[in-house]
Amino acid sequence: MATTAPVVNGQVQISESSQQTKERKTNDSLGKEDFLLLLVTQMQYQDPLEPTDNTQYIAQMATFTQVEATTEMGNKVEQQMASSLVGKSVIMKTNESSSGMIAGKVNYWENIDGKIYLGINGKLYDIADVDTVLDNDYYDKLVNGDTSKKDDTADSKTE
DSSP states (O other): OOOOOOEETTEEOOOOOHHHHHHHHHOOSOOHHHHHHHHHHHHHTSOTTSOOOHHHHHHHHHHHHHHHHHHHHHHHHHHHHHHHHTTOEEEEEOSSSTTSEEEEEEEEEEEETTEEEEEETTEEEEGGGEEEEEOHHHHHHHHHTOOOOOOSSOOOOOO
8 A cells, every 4th residue: 555645845744534543643653654655755855956866765764674673573572571471470560559569470461552461460561560570489478478488407406
């Protein structure tokens, strides 16, 4: 699908359907269509006496492709991290408690509109709010109030 838009006084006039406008409001970053629209506009309004070199356009496309690939890789790493947290105990920063933190075991993760959320105690929390990952045994003792210490160096004194 090609995107075209009229240019008035050197500015691109974009008329979008309500669905496209809704999508744009939820995603403030520039996408492929925006990049291509800017590239075409740049080509239309270049100085005919000193046209832009083709290598500059290729360099711009390569840079955009690198940024896109890096972003995708970051998303995959975040999904992998979320998967590795399933079954682990975490402390999350939140406004839901007076302490500003909640603790619980991660039951699942979910991708909602490109953001990763962790399912903890029946609620979803943004993965960016993870404060601490705890050992499950330590978490269980902490929650159950078990303050006894396991002493690996048992008292082996004989008299």
